[in-house]
Amino acid sequence: MPHLLVDTNLRLLQGRLQSLDDTAYFDTRITNYVRALRDIIPQLLSASPPIANELKHFVARQIWLATEFVAGSTMRLQPYEAIYGLKCATREWLKQEPLIVTALIQEPNFYFQGVHPTFRKLAQEGLGVTDEIVQIRLPEIYRQKPLYSIALYHELGHFIDTTYKVTETVLALAPGISLPGVSGPPAPVDAQMRFNHLREYFADLFAACYCGRAIKQFLEGIAPDAAASTSHPESYHRYQAIEALVSSKAHGVVTAFNQALTARRLPTLNLRYRPVEVSGPFKAIRPVKIGSIEEVHGILGSAWEFLDSAADQAQDPWNRMAPGEVERVVNDLVEKSIRNWMIREKWHASTSS
Amino acid sequence: MHLLHREELTSSLHSGDPDSLFIEPILDEDCQIGATTIDLRLGYDFLVSIMTRRPSVDLSYDDHSYRRIGSHFQETRRDLGDSFVLYPNQIVLSTTLEYIALPRDVFADVATRSSFNRLGIQVANSLQPGYRGCASLELCNHGHTPIELVVGSRIVQARFYRLPNEHEYLRQGLPRKYLANVRPLVAQTDGDEELERLADIRERRDAAGEHS
Numbered sequence: 001m002p003h004l005l006v007d008t009n010l011r012l013l014q015g016r017l018q019s020l021d022d023t024a025y026f027d028t029r030i031t032n033y034v035r036a037l038r039d040i041i042p043q044l045l046s047a048s049p050p051i052a053n054e055l056k057h058f059v060a061r062q063i064w065l066a067t068e069f070v071a072g073s074t075m076r077l078q079p080y081e082a083i084y085g086l087k088c089a090t091r092e093w094l095k096q097e098p099l100i101v102t103a104l105i106q107e108p109n110f111y112f113q114g115v116h117p118t119f120r121k122l123a124q125e126g127l128g129v130t131d132e133i134v135q136i137r138l139p140e141i142y143r144q145k146p147l148y149s150i151a152l153y154h155e156l157g158h159f160i161d162t163t164y165k166v167t168e169t170v171l172a173l174a175p176g177i178s179l180p181g182v183s184g185p186p187a188p189v190d191a192q193m194r195f196n197h198l199r200e201y202f203a204d205l206f207a208a209c210y211c212g213r214a215i216k217q218f219l220e221g222i223a224p225d226a227a228a229s230t231s232h233p234e235s236y237h238r239y240q241a242i243e244a245l246v247s248s249k250a251h252g253v254v255t256a257f258n259q260a261l262t263a264r265r266l267p268t269l270n271l272r273y274r275p276v277e278v279s280g281p282f283k284a285i286r287p288v289k290i291g292s293i294e295e296v297h298g299i300l301g302s303a304w305e306f307l308d309s310a311a312d313q314a315q316d317p318w319n320r321m322a323p324g325e326v327e328r329v330v331n332d333l334v335e336k337s338i339r340n341w342m343i344r345e346k347w348h349a350s351t352s353s
Numbered sequence: 354m355h356l357l358h359r360e361e362l363t364s365s366l367h368s369g370d371p372d373s374l375f376i377e378p379i380l381d382e383d384c385q386i387g388a389t390t391i392d393l394r395l396g397y398d399f400l401v402s403i404m405t406r407r408p409s410v411d412l413s414y415d416d417h418s419y420r421r422i423g424s425h426f427q428e429t430r431r432d433l434g435d436s437f438v439l440y441p442n443q444i445v446l447s448t449t450l451e452y453i454a455l456p457r458d459v460f461a462d463v464a465t466r467s468s469f470n471r472l473g474i475q476v477a478n479s480l481q482p483g484y485r486g487c488a489s490l491e492l493c494n495h496g497h498t499p500i501e502l503v504v505g506s507r508i509v510q511a512r513f514y515r516l517p518n519e520h521e522y523l524r525q526g527l528p529r530k531y532l533a534n535v536r537p538l539v540a541q542t543d544g545d546e547e548l549e550r551l552a553d554i555r556e557r558r559d560a561a562g563e564h565s
Contacts, residue, residue: 280371283371284371284454285454286377289377340378340452344378346434
């Protein structure tokens with residue numbers, strides 16, 4: 001009975017998607033996506049003639065994967081303020097705001113999970129899902145820590161890269177591009193490493209456009225002295241590229257990406273944030289009144305710097321708090337600062353007032 | 354104690370002094386600031402009380418199967434303008450939409466607005482001088498009919514009293530349980546030293562074979 005398990009899986013997924021739909025949610029686009037995924041399942045199960053087993057397995061796997069992300073996004077556990085920042089960042093890159101869905105995981109890593117192109121086509125043509133879907137996994141313990149969620153910008157960079165084939169364009173324009181730490185004969189393994197490293201550089205630089213040095217500081221926290229691997233460049237070289245972009249210094253990798261982006265008629269890698277003066281308000285334990293989208297991004301870098309200086313609890317008022325409270329308070333103040341901007345934006349956009 | 358009036362409230366809110374009154378966001382100043390009160394709005398995060406396997410919320414710490422108070426609540430979130438149904442006799446913790454910072458010589462009390470009192474919802478809270486954070490709203494529907502609340506609606510009002518002396522909200526060696534909270538928190542009795550001491554008194558008495 002080769003069909004039994006896959007059919008059972010599809011029915012179980014249908015039940016799971018139904019229960020997600022039963023839970024009223026405030027993002028109608030996610031609700032519509034859930035319903036589209038759910039409604040394709042009866043068609044798969046009852047198609048006549050029956051769908052090839054291999055294809056059914058493939059679609060079931062893709063629906064299962066999609067369910068992981070919509071479940072994470074409909075349980076009201078999304079890092080809402082961080083996701084808002086990502087949505088703002090996409091405005092310049094995409095014609096339509098994408099659907100960003102997140103899955104919370106129990107490990108200290110972030111992952112971008114692309115939607116399989118065949119399933120994406122099926123979703124667009126068969127299910128009427130016109131939204132671009134951005135799927136990201138992040139550690140659950142960071143969901144209320146906007147400063148520790150800045151790696152989401154890195155993952156969004158992977159999405160932009162994948163969508164527009166930026167890395168492929170770089171390699172097409174400069175097949176022999178020199179990358180730090182990648183040398184030797186043009187063996188296949190070297191070509192794959194070159195491709196992988198370029199992808200990581202782009203994601204880092206994309207994040208730096210919005211978060212500045214904070215993405216470097218975050219990398220220093222999670223992979224301080226990582227050596228080069230087939231998948232990632234050496235940490236030192238990543239920091240160098242980020243620092244070059246942030247301080248507007250020449251760097252071969254940045255130049256190569258900007259040439260590729262220009263060739264694709266896309267925005268180039270430039271700083272898109274405005275630093276925010278957080279010191280005064282945060283010392284008074286108050287959120288900041290953010291005044292622009294650039295400041296929504298900029299508060300992340302500014303608050304990183306502030307947290308660095310306040311974490312030793314040497315100064316007032318931090319020296320009067322319990323150990324660990326400084327990080328919690330600063331993250332919460334960042335979250336509330338962004339949330340207050342979001343509230344004002346909605347309030348002013350309302351036509352009823 | 355001096356009850357602050359509209360002009361004093363407005364002046365303090367706009368002064369820019371780090372120890373002035375701070376309430377953010379105030380979405381409609383004309384509407385929210387009254388003669389002697391400021392209306393505050395319902396926030397977007399909720400902790401909803403749920404039934405658990407435990408027969409009661411345990412504050413006594415004398416049971417090895419003790420569960421933290423948070424296990425009796427479930428977290429949920431709504432967006433601005435969404436409704437939230439408050440069922441009869443259900444405890445729901447939320448906060449004001451606004452983040453509040455009080456001067457060191459100002460005390461505030463927070464109470465339900467008249468319209469919500471008439472529906473059977475009563476909130477009473479006080480904020481110490483120097484308080485920082487979104488004010489906690491302990492919601493309970495005392496009526497018989499579920500009530501659909503709207504996130505962002507003006508649900509409570511605060512009165513502000515100037516005291517003759519300044520008080521430090523943050524004192525060395527005395528951490529605040531609810532400092533700068535931006536989302537509802539369950540009662541933080543878990544680390545309450547007095548409750549631990551009372552449990553110790555009870556255990557010593559039991560060990561000595563005394564009976565109350």
